[in-house]
Amino acid sequence: TQLLEQSPQFLSIQEGENLTVYCNSSSVFSSLQWYRQEPGEGPVLLVTVVTGGEVKKLKRLTFQFGDARKDSSLHITAAQPGDTGLYLCAGAPPAYSGAGSYQLTFGKGTKLSVIP
């Protein structure tokens, strides 16, 4: 069974601060997605990283996939209140997986609050 551990579980920061959240596993993933979920809504896909060491930027958000494709990080620069939400990472199984290879593994999320 593949597991994804996200840290920290909760994060409360002031507007303008920088932060990094982590997504770690002992398993290899073929790709990893990051989602943001706001209260009362479904998760929204932010980015997919595929290649080990890959870095993707989405405005003030920087996503990195670990070299061994077992972990990822999300860095937010100059956080704004609009960044508040639950950040979820999800890993896709390697292509050589057998049964259950259609199943994403989700982390439990990092709940971010950005205080104005």
Next chain:
Amino acid sequence: NAGVTQTPKFQVLKTGQSMTLQCAQDMNHEYMSWYRQDPGMGLRLIHYSVGAGITDQGEVPNGYNVSRSTTEDFPLRLLSAAPSQTSVYFCASSPPGARYEQYFGPGTRLTVT
């Protein structure tokens, strides 16, 4: 496009009742999935479908049935509701060639008393 739609938004059931949660997508996506989200447990896969007529079990399938008669619709049936099924249910779809990039619906909050 409306994307992924779910009905109802909220539902209260008594133990033993049955009901169907509706899910539809208008993006011609092949893959569709049902998840439940519980505090401290994250998102867990209930059932999924890789195309019309094909369904399979996920991590927590007991007490739920699904069918996929069309590409657009993927209803989730609760056979005999139990308090342990109190949760927020999300339907998701993903396009061909990007099966893991999930587009989620707005969710159904279900309470079983």
